[in-house]
Amino acid sequence: MRAHLFSPPVIAVWLVGFFTPDKQTEAIQGDLLEEFSRLAAASGVAAARRWYWRQSIDTVARFMGTGLCAAPWLIAVAVLGGCLSLWFGLAWVDIALGRLNTTIHVHGLRIFWLPWGIQIGRFLLMMFVGCLVALAVRGREMVTAIALSLVCASLSGLAYPIWTIGHDAEYALPVRVFQFVSSIAILLGAAIVREVRFLAHQHPGA
């Protein structure tokens, strides 16, 4: 294929790729590129890039809106299921690693990486839940993942004052900040599923 003289903004292309239904993604990106090339030749690359950004943001906002309106209950159930899975999963991680922590303290030892080990375990679990939720809502993966990660980030922020009671103050704030940022892991998991689905749609025989 011929390389394009002017390239549209990579992040905008990426956003459209992640937030549009896999069936429409190729056509939308193609239409945007076709008009971008025409506009870049006629009005300059800067104007064409501004146009591309406006169109991309509008497209993402519309498909997120229609995704939410078309299946609000499906998304609500997926978010609730995701929250419950995280709740059980995180409780399990805390219990398992908490026991290890207690054993270590009984023997008078202290392992500095353990709190961070727990957080990495949480991060991986959140990514896994992001994948599961995305698998349940075809075509609305990213909208659902955003809703779930916002719920998790909010709960994480609200729970901070409670969590600090009875925990090591040395780790309290950085660990909680890490947990807040871990909500991104949900988006990462959903993005992986979305990308695999898009590639499967483009190459059905592969």
Next chain:
Amino acid sequence: MSSRDYLGEFEHIVVLALMRLGDRAYGVTVRQEIAARIGRDVSVGAIYATLDRLEAKGYVTSRLGEPTAERGGRSKRFFRVTAKGVSAVNRTRRALLSMSEGLSLVGRYS
């Protein structure tokens, strides 16, 4: 879908554009047709969100064309109005005509 289901204003415009364009109807040409006919600059997102909804209702069908170099190797998605879509256009058109019949739309409401 109910037989009383009417097309929304923008859905109506998009379906009429598809009917005018025939086999050449895809995102870019639909946008251009609407801009040329009624001077309305609509976004690519608006066109595709509407086409997605119309396809879900069974008023249009789509097929992928061949990938082209000017689109970075991406295919065009061509749209076509179904018989059900044409019925919806006629139903909406009749409803609008019935509602406006006998009304004087000049001067009185200024």
